[in-house]
Structures are given as C-alpha cells and as structure tokens.
Amino acid sequence: GxxxxxxxxxxxxxxGKDVELRCDPISGHxxxxxxxxxxxxxxxxxxxxxxxSAPDKSGLPSDRFSAERTGGSVSTLTIQRTQQEDSxxxxxxxxxxxxxLFFGEGSxxxxx
Amino acid sequence: xxxxxxxxxxxxxxxxxxxxxxCTYSNSAFQYFMWYRQYSRKxxxxxxxxxxxxxxxxxxFTAQVDKSSKYISLFIRDSQPSDSATYLCAMSERGxxxxxxxGKGTLLTVNP
Numbered sequence: 001g002x003x004x005x006x007x008x009x010x011x012x013x014x015x016g017k018d019v020e021l022r023c024d025p026i027s028g029h030x031x032x033x034x035x036x037x038x039x040x041x042x043x044x045x046x047x048x049x050x051x052x053s054a055p056d057k058s059g060l061p062s063d064r065f066s067a068e069r070t071g072g073s074v075s076t077l078t079i080q081r082t083q084q085e086d087s088x089x090x091x092x093x094x095x096x097x098x099x100x101l102f103f104g105e106g107s108x109x110x111x112x
Numbered sequence: 113x114x115x116x117x118x119x120x121x122x123x124x125x126x127x128x129x130x131x132x133x134x135c136t137y138s139n140s141a142f143q144y145f146m147w148y149r150q151y152s153r154k155x156x157x158x159x160x161x162x163x164x165x166x167x168x169x170x171x172x173f174t175a176q177v178d179k180s181s182k183y184i185s186l187f188i189r190d191s192q193p194s195d196s197a198t199y200l201c202a203m204s205e206r207g208x209x210x211x212x213x214x215g216k217g218t219l220l221t222v223n224p
Contacts, residue, residue, distance in 0.1 A: 004155070031210060033210060035212075040120075040216065041216065042116075042118075042200070042214045042215055042216040042217060043156070043200065043202075043212070043214040044214075045211050045212060045213070048210045048211065050210070056210070056211070058211075059211070091155055091156075093155070095210075098209075099144060099146070099158075099161050099209060100158045100161075101156075101158065101210075101212070102157075103155030103156050103157070104155050105153065105154055105155050106155055
C-alpha cells in the first residue's frame, strides 16, 4: 500500500516567485495536514482538512500561503511571492482522524 | 518561552545503552503526548502515544508522562544502531488532536 506522496521532493526557486507543492494522501484517509519543518525550529502546524468541513487555517504564517483540497483527496499548498524565510521542508500528513498521523517525505523548498 | 522545550542534542551512545529523551511543556491543556521518530530525509513516524499521566511500554520503548511537572520522557532500552534518528516529542489539546505542537527534536546516534 502506498504511503503519503509529495511532489516535488526538492524545489529551488527565486525570491518573489510562486510555488505549488502537492500532496497525495493515503487512500481512504479523511484528514489531511500540512506542517513546516524549518532548520532548528521543529515542525509547525500550517493547515488541517477534515472531510467536507471548513479547514483550520490558523497556522498559516501569512496571506501569501494558501491551500486547497480537491475532491477530498489531493491537496496543493501554494506560496505566493516566496521569501527566503519560506525555505523549509513542507510535510504533508494524512490520517483517519485518529491520533496517528502518517507523514510523507516532504518537499524541500529553497528560496534563493 | 516556547510551549514545548526539547534538548536538540546531539546525543551519542554505545550500542546496548539505555537512552533517556525528555521534553518539558508549559501548556497545561495538553492531553495527548506522542513521540515520533524521524530518519534523515524521511517524514516522522509515530512511535508511541499516551493520554494523561503514567507509563506506557512497547518492546524496548517506554513513554512516561508526569503532568504535575509538565515533563515527558522516552526511554530506549538495549539501544541499537537502527535507533539512530531524530526523536520528536509532540503534544495536543483535547478536541484539537490534529494540531500537534512539536519539540525541536533530539538527534540520537547509537554507535556499534
């Protein structure tokens, strides 16, 4: 069985450009999460989707960040006008709504 | 003061040693306590979780929670080189178990 799939695995972009990061959750998982892991900072919650409920966007650091989840499955995290401080590993996770989150390997973003 | 404090290490021990990893926290509303293990360039994976105070054992691993001291621990007995990874503590409030607050992680190396 496939785990959480994220793409791209690595992305290098120039400051000011927009980037899109994709997450394909485990089939049947209703909950989807985005976290960010910055060097020396640990993982930070960004956004949570559960079924058809309104997402919890309380962790998004600025209005340059947005995310959507289409058809209750695939999710895209979009960062507009990237800044150097956005450089981090963006981790997606999915779950059945229980305690255990299943993480993907992450998308490593470098903003030059 | 961050909500969750974790010594980043690094921690280096010989094979067979007992390892003690710890986190302290300040938010008394935390009810769920988890330990995730993260290998290099991989996503975190759940090792153990506990609800409220007490001990929980799973093979060579023991998780301990002391809510009165706001202190959690993970003990690894008979440590193996394959245990070499970053260990992340994580916590969440009741009713918001999707929004995990992570420690920065402790890098552990077990030397053969």
